[in-house]
Amino acid sequence: xxxxxxxxxxxxxxxxxxxxxxxxxxxxxxxxxxxxxxxxxxxxxxxxxxxxxxxxxxxxxxxxxxxxxxxxxxxxxxxxxxxxxxxxxxxxxxxxxxxxxxxxxxxxxxxxxxxxxxxxxxxxxxxxxxxxxxxxxxxxxxxxxxxxxxxxxxxxxxxxxxxxxxxxxxxxxxxxxxxxxxxxxxxxxxxxxxxxxxxxxxxxxxxxxxxxxxxxxxxxxxxxxxxxxxxxxxxxxxxxxxxxxxxxxxxxxxxxxxxxxxxxxxxxxxxxxxxxxxxxxxxxxxxxxxxxxxxxxxxxxxxxxxxxxxxxxxxxxxxxxxxxxxxxxxxxxxxxxxxxxxxxx
Amino acid sequence: xxxxxxxxxxxxxxxxxxxxxxxxxxxxxxxxxxxxxxxxxxxxxxxxxxxxxxxxxxxxxxxxxxxxxxxxxxxxxxxxxxxxxxxxxxxxxxxxxxxxxxxxxxxxxxxxxxxxxxxxxxxxxxxxxxxxxxxxxxxxxxxxxxxxxxxxxxxxxxxxxxxxxxxxxxxxxxxxxxxxxxxxxxxxxxxxxxxxxxxxxxxxxxxxxxxxxxxxxxxxxxxxxxxxxxxxxxxxxxxxxxxxxxxxxxxxxxxxxxxxxxxxxxxxxxxxxxxxxxxxxxxxxxxxxxxxxxxxxxxxxxxxxxxxxxxxxxxxxxxxxxxxxxxxxxxxxxxxxxxxxxxxx
Numbered sequence: 001x002x003x004x005x006x007x008x009x010x011x012x013x014x015x016x017x018x019x020x021x022x023x024x025x026x027x028x029x030x031x032x033x034x035x036x037x038x039x040x041x042x043x044x045x046x047x048x049x050x051x052x053x054x055x056x057x058x059x060x061x062x063x064x065x066x067x068x069x070x071x072x073x074x075x076x077x078x079x080x081x082x083x084x085x086x087x088x089x090x091x092x093x094x095x096x097x098x099x100x101x102x103x104x105x106x107x108x109x110x111x112x113x114x115x116x117x118x119x120x121x122x123x124x125x126x127x128x129x130x131x132x133x134x135x136x137x138x139x140x141x142x143x144x145x146x147x148x149x150x151x152x153x154x155x156x157x158x159x160x161x162x163x164x165x166x167x168x169x170x171x172x173x174x175x176x177x178x179x180x181x182x183x184x185x186x187x188x189x190x191x192x193x194x195x196x197x198x199x200x201x202x203x204x205x206x207x208x209x210x211x212x213x214x215x216x217x218x219x220x221x222x223x224x225x226x227x228x229x230x231x232x233x234x235x236x237x238x239x240x241x242x243x244x245x246x247x248x249x250x251x252x253x254x255x256x257x258x259x260x261x262x263x264x265x266x267x268x269x270x271x272x273x274x275x276x277x278x279x280x281x282x283x284x285x286x287x288x289x290x291x292x293x294x295x296x297x298x299x300x301x302x303x304x305x306x307x308x309x310x311x312x313x314x315x316x317x318x319x320x321x322x323x324x325x326x327x328x329x330x331x332x333x334x335x336x337x338x339x340x341x342x343x344x345x
Numbered sequence: 346x347x348x349x350x351x352x353x354x355x356x357x358x359x360x361x362x363x364x365x366x367x368x369x370x371x372x373x374x375x376x377x378x379x380x381x382x383x384x385x386x387x388x389x390x391x392x393x394x395x396x397x398x399x400x401x402x403x404x405x406x407x408x409x410x411x412x413x414x415x416x417x418x419x420x421x422x423x424x425x426x427x428x429x430x431x432x433x434x435x436x437x438x439x440x441x442x443x444x445x446x447x448x449x450x451x452x453x454x455x456x457x458x459x460x461x462x463x464x465x466x467x468x469x470x471x472x473x474x475x476x477x478x479x480x481x482x483x484x485x486x487x488x489x490x491x492x493x494x495x496x497x498x499x500x501x502x503x504x505x506x507x508x509x510x511x512x513x514x515x516x517x518x519x520x521x522x523x524x525x526x527x528x529x530x531x532x533x534x535x536x537x538x539x540x541x542x543x544x545x546x547x548x549x550x551x552x553x554x555x556x557x558x559x560x561x562x563x564x565x566x567x568x569x570x571x572x573x574x575x576x577x578x579x580x581x582x583x584x585x586x587x588x589x590x591x592x593x594x595x596x597x598x599x600x601x602x603x604x605x606x607x608x609x610x611x612x613x614x615x616x617x618x619x620x621x622x623x624x625x626x627x628x629x630x631x632x633x634x635x636x637x638x639x640x641x642x643x644x645x646x647x648x649x650x651x652x653x654x655x656x657x658x659x660x661x662x663x664x665x666x667x668x669x670x671x672x673x674x675x676x677x678x679x680x681x682x683x684x685x686x687x688x689x690x
Contacts, residue, residue: 094604102604102629259439259447269627275620282614282636284447288623291630 002345003118004326005054009047010334012327017056020114020122025071028126030081034062034148035116036317037329037341038085039178040268045330048270056115058343059085059108060151062144063121065130072126080138081130083123084295085152087113090128098297103128117326119345131299137307142314146306148342149183149313154302155295156266157183157313160241161191163290164264168192173229173256174214176243177205179316179340180266182212184241186313189213190305197229197237199252205339208315222248226255237261242290245269250276259284266290317342347690348463349671350399354392355679357672362401365459365467370416373471375426377408379493380461381662382674382686383430384523385613390675393615401460403688404430404453405496407489408466410475417471425483426475428468429640430497432458435473443642448473462671464690476644482652487659491651493687494528494658499647500640501611502528502658505586506536508635509609513537518574518601519559521588522550524661524685525611527557529586531658534558535650542574542582544597550684553660567593571600582606587635590614595621604629611635662687 001019004012022029035058044051062082065075075081088095088103095103107113107124114121123129131150137143149155157180166172170193174184177200188196189212198214200206206217218228230236236258242249245267253263263286269276281288305311319338321329322345329341346364349357367374380403389396407427410420420426433440433448440448452458452469459466468474476495482488494500502525511517515538519529522545533541534557542561543554551562563573575581581603587594590612598608608631614621626633650656664683666674667690674686 097605099605099630260442260444265627269623276623278614278621278633281633282610285444285636285639287635288626288633290632291627294630 001119002323003056003115004058004323006044006051006057007054010045012045012057012330014324014326017118019120020112022067022069022122024124025069026126027069027122027124028065028072028075028130029067030061030063030121030123030130031066032061032063032116032119032121032345034144035343035345036060036148036151037117037326037333037343038152039180039333041330042334043270045334056110056118058115058117060148061109061116061121062148062151066120068126074127075130075132080133082133082147082151082299083129083131084155084299085109087123087125088128088296089125095128098294100294100296101292117343117345119323129296131303134307143306145314145317145342146312147303149316150295150299150302150306152295153179153316153340154183154186154313155298156180156293157243158187158298158302159293159295160184160243160264160266160290161187162264163266164239164241165262166191166193166239169194170239171195171233171237172239172241173197173199173237174241174243175199175249175252176267177202177209178243181241181243182208182316182339183313184243185209185214186212186311188241190311197232199225199229202336208339211315225252229256240264243267254280254286257284257286259286262287262289264290266293268292316340320344346464347668348401348460349403349668351389351396351402352399355390357390357402357675359669359671362463364465365457367412367414367467369469370414371471372414372467372469373410373417373420373475374412375406375408375466375468375475376411377406377461377464377466377690379407379489380688380690381405381493381496382462382671382678382688383497384525384678386675387679388615390679401455401463403460403462405493406454406461406466407493407496411465413471419472420475420477425478427478427492427496427644428474428476429500429644430454432468432470433473433641434470440473443639445639445641446637462688462690464668474641476648479652488651490659490662490687491657492648494661495640495644495647495651497640498524498661498685499528499531499658500643501525501638502588503532503643503647504638504640505529505588505609505611505635506532507609508611509584509586510607511536511538511584514539515584516540516578516582517584517586518542518544518582519586519588520544520594520597521612522547522554523588526586526588527553527661527684528658529588530554530559531557531656533586535656542577544570544574547681553684556660571597574601585609588612599625599631602629602631604631607632607634609635611638613637661685665689
């Protein structure tokens with residue numbers, strides 16, 4: 001089969017690789033029909049984090065089940081499925097409490113499982129990981145495009161909103177206008193937030209934020225951005241969605257948080273340099289809640305809304321490529337020419 | 346009047362100073378009958394934080410009201426009162442939501458307000474700050490000793506327990522065997538925790554922890570301590586009370602936290618060096634909740650329990666001095682010869 005493979009910073013190649021094989025009773029092989037390039041893929045692409053060379057890439061698979069192990073009960077060959085960025089078992093303490101990202105049997109999509117930016121992936125824990133798309137929606141291209149973000153960014157934006165305690169009537173600020181931040185706006189709107197302040201630096205992305213329900217757009221930087229939000233809210237918001245994970249975005253988060261408020265953070269902490277200065281959080285009793293998003297836990301409720309037409313994160317896909325176009329997709333995201341790239345292998 | 350005054354690291358003197366004068370309608374003058382030396386006083390005493398020289402010290406006053414301003418409604422001359430370590434107005438948004446430490450009119454006890462380790466203090470916001478002890482208990486020395494920790498460490502330990510989400514039946518770990526950690530154990534027990542693991546390095550203090558309700562004592566250090574708690578709990582606790590505020594104690598906190606759990610932290614972050622490494626919190630979705638304790642918010646409920654005899658933090662006072670003994674009190678706490686020193690000016 002063919003798959004995108006990482007060969008070093010800036011070097012993604014589509015090449016022939018061995019096809020993943022079913023291994024164990026609980027596994028499944030999925031032919032990938034839709035996948036995406038993630039903001040977090042840019043870290044190794046830019047050389048900001050280490051990654052084995054060569055290695056298969058991609059962690060947002062959607063496709064059709066080709067083969068299942070003997071004990072699999074929830075999906076069968078021919079089913080359209082999507083899967084979160086982590087493989088989880090569904091049986092352990094953490095899966096059962098909705099914290100699939102702490103699954104004691106967790107695995108990643110790379111390595112022998114194939115990498116989602118390729119023709120096939122193996123899922124060693126089909127029942128715990130794969131989410132079946134109901135048959136009547138399984139071949140509707142528009143629906144599938146709207147469901148694909150549930151593999152990662154939509155669930156992650158939702159986790160930010162939930163972690164920040166967003167509720168009906170809330171006033172919140174969303175830091176970051178990447179795909180996760182935009183999905184955070186959408187999630188806050190879905191949870192009933194009354195005022196959603198989207199903070200970012202790209203006009204085209206802030207336009208999507210507005211389409212997604214942002215009531216205020218703040219494009220200033222640093223202290224000016226903080227002052228603007230403080231002014232807009234007479235002293236800060238009780239709910240901050242931190243969707244970046246950098247030192248500057250954490251500083252913005254605490255800067256716009258109202259004393260006693262909560263920062264829901266889902267941006268993988270990177271570039272935090274020497275660490276987080278906890279003092280301003282301490283002084284103002286601002287809670288820091290969140291972490292790597294257990295998107296598997298949110299898949300059913302978000303899918304229900306997509307299928308009934310009340311949730312559509314697909315506008316984040318501003319570019320589409322086939323498998324051969326994956327290197328070009330990375331380039332486009334690296335240059336910020338695309339918010340998020342949809343890949344159809 | 347006479348008051349303890351800071352003259353530089355290791356140099357506390359008791360000297361004649363000007364008496365604080367009533368200033369404004371909302372103020373009160375309190376003759377201090379009981380106060381204490383705080384673990385946080387050791388930071389300037391040890392030269393770890395800067396402080397003006399000379400400056401009055403002490404922030405845990407209990408005493409008798411001498412004089413009140415015209416608009417004061419809740420106390421009158423002759424009343425026995427205690428007061429939290431921060432002065433708060435009781436009228437602003439944050440006081441009204443129980444976050445008195447973010448009071449927009451907050452003030453400290455030092456400077457012109459007198460310092461609580463002295464004969465008199467001025468409280469510029471009597472109604473918002475002073476807590477009246479009912480008359481029938483106002484002269485009972487044992488009761489007063491049990492109430493005094495409500496000015497700071499008992500309220501702070503309680504804030505750690507509340508922030509960590511401790512509830513009936515909880516299993517929790519308390520990091521630190523100083524006065525705040527010990528009060529954290531007592532607070533967890535009061536909230537109904539079923540298993541309380543006290544972590545510290547001093548046998549005499551861990552004995553108090555046991556008396557306060559700790560079910561398990563862990564005196565190992567570093568990784569060994571973490572392993573011990575992991576073993577005791579089959580993978581960590583959902584509720585961690587971090588009562589120190591140092592890098593090593595935060596590492597212990599995340600080390601003993603179960604994925605999805607909460608660290609309630611009340612130790613003023615100091616010696617955190619370059620900052621907190623957020624990555625392990627992120628990976629395991631461990632919430633970081635807490636901050637400087639709004640002990641004013643907790644005063645009534647804790648006082649009710651002290652007065653009915655179901656709460657008694659007074660065993661933390663392992664040494665008592667008069668005003669002249671304050672320098673000796675600092676020395677005893679610095680050398681860890683006393684857990685906490687009670688001062689009777």
